[in-house]
Amino acid sequence: MSTHVLSAMITVLVLCAAAFAATDSYIPTAPPEDAVMAAPEEIQAVMDWAQRAFLGESPEDTKAVRIDVLRQDHNVLNFGRSCMETPITIGEQVFAHGLGTHANSELLVQVPEGAAHFKALVGVDLNDDTRNGSGSVRFFVQAGDKTLYESPVKKGGEAASEVDVEIPAGTATLLLRADMTDDGVSCDQCDWANGHFVMADGNLRYLDEYQNPLLLEGSQQPFSFRYGDQESTVVLPDWKREVNSEETDSARVMHITWTDPATSLAVTAEVKVFKRYPVVDWVLYFENRGNAPTPVISEIQALDAQLRTGHPRKSAMLHELEGDACGVTSFLPKQEALAVGNELRRAPTGGRPSSISAFPWFHFEYEGQGFIGAIGWTGQWASRFSRAQNGPTRVQAGMEKTAMYLEPGEKIRSPRIVVMPYSGDRTRAHNQWRRLVLFEYAPRIDGRPVQLPTALQTFDRYHRGPDWATEAGQLDAVENAAKLGCDTYWFDAAWFPGGFPNGVGNWSAKPEAFPNGLKPIGNACAERGMRFVLWFEPERVAEASEIAREHPEFVHGGEKGGLFKLDDPNARRWLTELLSTRIAEYGVTVYRNDFNIDPLEFWRRNDPPNREGITEIRYVEGLYEMWDELRARHPGLWIDNCSSGGRRIDIEMCGRSVPLWRSDTNCWDSNADWNQAQTAALSPYVPLHTACAWRPESYLTRSAATGGLLCQFDYRNVAFPMDTASALIEEAQANRFAWYGDFYPLTPARTAPDEFVAYQFHRADLDAGVVLAFRRAECRYKGLILGIHGINQNATYEVEYLDGNGGVVKKTLPGAELGDSLELRIDAPGSTRIVRYKKSKP
Known part of the structure; x- marks a missing residue:
């Protein structure tokens, strides 16, 4: 890259970052009220399902007639459509209301107070299976032991028979039966069309109205x-x-x-x-x-x-x-x-x-x-x-x-x-889920979901060097992180005696390398307004480590090392005290908990007879208790959840932590295409996660950037392009506002080198967002023209197109064009483009 192009790139990125970051980096406290959010009736349907499933009761204010399926031998009971999931049709008549079932079936219907008559039209549903006359069913309506109605045998293609029964006084339920005949159950798809109660005041209560529309059945406890x-x-x-x-x-x-x-x-x-x-x-x-x-x-x-x-x-x-x-x-x-x-x-x-x-x-x-x-x-x-x-x-x-x-x-x-x-x-649905996880589960600082870091983390690059993992080396790293514009410095597994992995279980700083402990590094971060991430792996204990020697009773494996006993309350309390002390002593603001061991066999080998699963339960409960205690003791602390990368990403952990090192594919260079695919795949489920770039090149940093960016940059190299790296970090910071919004995959999440990849993050509350596009090294296509999401067709937008070499084009586009035919053109393979957009001010 020429000096002229480099200078232009730095100037453009800094100006763009300033323009967008000034207001748009704000992290929302709650989701916007828009069309993505569920409608009241969708929420009510789930509330009703929960009450029915867990309590066995219909809500007091429900308008639905309660129906319990006592038996249905084929398909499922459908409301307002046949069991074949077609419009209810008997003979040549199509019905807007009714129950679609299949013999043999028994439906217990609760009689609403004030019901005088039950009416329906019954018959075999007309569909491709029954059009030739197949199917034969008899219908019954019973009140207790008394049969109120019995139909003749109904066959496919025949017109419906009318049901009109008076409700006997004191009747609480009616049983609607559909029975097969002697020719068997084949094609016995049948309907209680227009099934309804006639109330004493003349109103009609249709059986299919207000019924549970969900895929989840709610007739019994869901456990x-x-x-x-x-x-x-x-x-x-x-x-x-x-x-x-x-x-x-x-x-x-x-x-x-x-x-x-x-x-x-x-x-x-x-x-x-x-x-x-x-x-x-x-x-x-x-x-x-x-x-x-x-x-x-x-x-x-x-x-x-x-x-x-x-x-x-x-x-x-x-x-x-x-x-x-x-x-x-x-x-x-x-x-x-x-x-x-x-x-x-x-x-x-x-x-x-x-x-x-x-x-x-x-x-x-x-x-x-x-x-x-x-x-x-x-x-x-x-x-x-x-x-x-x-x-x-x-x-x-x-x-x-x-x-x-x-x-x-x-x-x-x-x-x-x-x-x-x-x-x-x-x-x-996936964006509703993202909002749920972001605003109801994710850790919060000062009332907002945590701000993902832009961090310098160079353990994998430098940890074998003789002078990097020292007090002087780390203070120099903090200074370089600040020069780069990072908001976080990250010190990984190089600070304790024995090193990684043989020193896990020695949770104090190497005295010869850190004579003052790690407090000077924590202080240096605080003085520069940066977070301090520090790596621990407390659940794995190496042989000959301090914990294995001094507290073998706390280890599944004893003095030989193994899995720390978080299932033992005494061991857990001891470890919690140790970690809490180090967090306070070193000025840690992000506690990084790694876990590079499969615990399952330890758990199962230690279950007593007739107690299968108890060790695992106590261990998992102990893990949650320890993390909850650390967060309670250190307000503002948040936790990075690592486990050989992303092997511990579940919703319990995402309620307590963030997977900053989402995969150990970050441990080496040249995985940019994998990073793109991981972002596109994880983001519909897990909104907060970060990845790593090894070199300050736009294709690599944009592939790794999420709501944050981790940098394994070679900052100690005298030829390191500090200005370029700073500009790319600032670009990532300018874009991260959008990652707290909705996610739209514009192409599939794949890893093949011949793909063109694009995805969009949109902030509905700001009417702004970011599109990232990548033309991979072997891709033959120069671009895509596609519509993007969340755009107000009647508005006007300020749009910036940023290539990877410092070029920028600014346009004002009508929403109809932006939302229908955005052009993502990338001329060279192995290149990238960003499109930022924001609704124009009136």
Whole structure:
């Protein structure tokens, strides 16, 4: 790059950064109220589902007639459409109202107060299966033991028969039956068309109106377990139930406790139903309130629900990400169809929740409906999606193995489950989810989600050098971070005796290299207004380390080293004190917790007989308690969650921390294309994460930049281009306002070198955003013309096009053009373009 072009690039980037950063770097405290947010009726549907599922009750103010499906042998009950998911049609008549079912079925309908008559038109649904006369069904309406109506045999293609029954006095429920005949159940798709109650005042109450529109079925508790040799669905109805509710600004929180009168086992579901999102969050607790050990509690499924995937000839789809494998596949999207009679099982590798074989965030889709879900368990979770031959799907998730009794007074918890049903636009649903995680789960500082750092972190480049990991070397690094314009300095695994990895378990500064400890580095960061990130790996203990020598009783593995016993309260309290002391002593503002060990075999080897899963539970609970305690003791502290990169990214961890080193693919150079794919894949689920660039080149820094940027720059090289690097960091800082908005993938998340890649981050509250585009090294295409999202078609926008060599073009564009035909042209392979836009001021 020529001196002239370099100078121009620096000038342009600094001016652009100043123009946008002055106001747009503001981090919002709450989501905007716009069309992305769920409508009131969408939120109410989820609130109603939660009340029905957890309490078995319909809301007091519901307008829906309660219908319990006692039996349906094929497909699922549909409201306002047939079980074949077509308009309800009997003979040649199409109906706007009704129930679509399939023999054999039994529907228990609650009679509303004041109902005088029940009316319907019944028959075999007319569709491609029945048009030739196939299907034969008989319909019955019963009140208790009394049959109020019995139809003749109805066949495909025939006109409907009329049902008109008077409701006997005192009748609480009607049973609507549809039975197959002697020719079998084939094609017995049938309808209760226009089914309704005629009220005493003449009003009509249609059975299909105001019913649950969600993919999630809500007829029973959405969790399960075995108690002794019995299923929870069998025992819970006979247990005492207590319900307590409280209202917060953001949610209704229910505590529902079922207590076994014989053994005093109490099972509590802590359920949070959000007020601004169509989302339910729950955790189960099991507590022995008796005086003797309980029977064995096993097969605990924190999520166990039915999905209304009714049509057996239509596939459902599971969308998910690969776990982090420190390679080309890390976090890549994948999808797998779920046909009838099949199942999909998922579990991570080795006890770390997002490691290699699975990722604990997913999206299940069926015919324009779906739900996004997250499993909050920093351990060995497992999920199963199994689809029955007749259509419906059962989804289960929990710990992979549980079978334990509880001692008197003992209490355990389950994984956290978070579900967000939706209908329609998948991208809108994912942006609702992003907003949920950002504003309801992500750590906050001074009332706002944390600001991701622009940090100098050069451990992988310099840690073998003789003078870098010293007090003088680190003070020089802090000074260079400040010159670069970073807001954070990051000191990784080079400060303790023994070094990495042999010194893990020695959590004090090397005395010869740091005679004053690390406080001078913390002070230097504070004086320059920068955060100080310091690396620890407290859960892994090396042989011959201080902890292994002096406290072998705190280690699974003893003096030989192994896994620190966070499952032991005494060990956890000791470690918490040590870490808290170091945080205060060194002036740490971001505590970085790495975890480079698979804990699963340690957990399982240490389970006592008839206590399978207890060590894992106590360990995970201990981890959460330790992190919560550190945050409580040090206001303003936040935590970087690392585990050989991104192998511990679950929603429990994202509520306490941020994955700043999202994958160990950051540990070496030349992974820019992987960085682009990881950003595009993770961002619909996890809004806050960062990645690393090794050289100050626009293609590399833009590929790595998210809401922050980590830099492994060779700043000690006398030829290092400090001004260029500073300009690129400032560019990343100018763009990061947009990362706290909505995400729109403009091309698929892939890693192939011949791809053209583009994605958009949009701040609806500012009517502004950023588009990043990349022409990879082997891409033959010079550009794309495409529409971008969130644009007001009637507005005008100020637009900046920034290439990677200092060129900038400014335009004023009508919203109709920007939203429909934005041109992303990149002339050279291995190059990049940024488009910034903002609505023009009146």
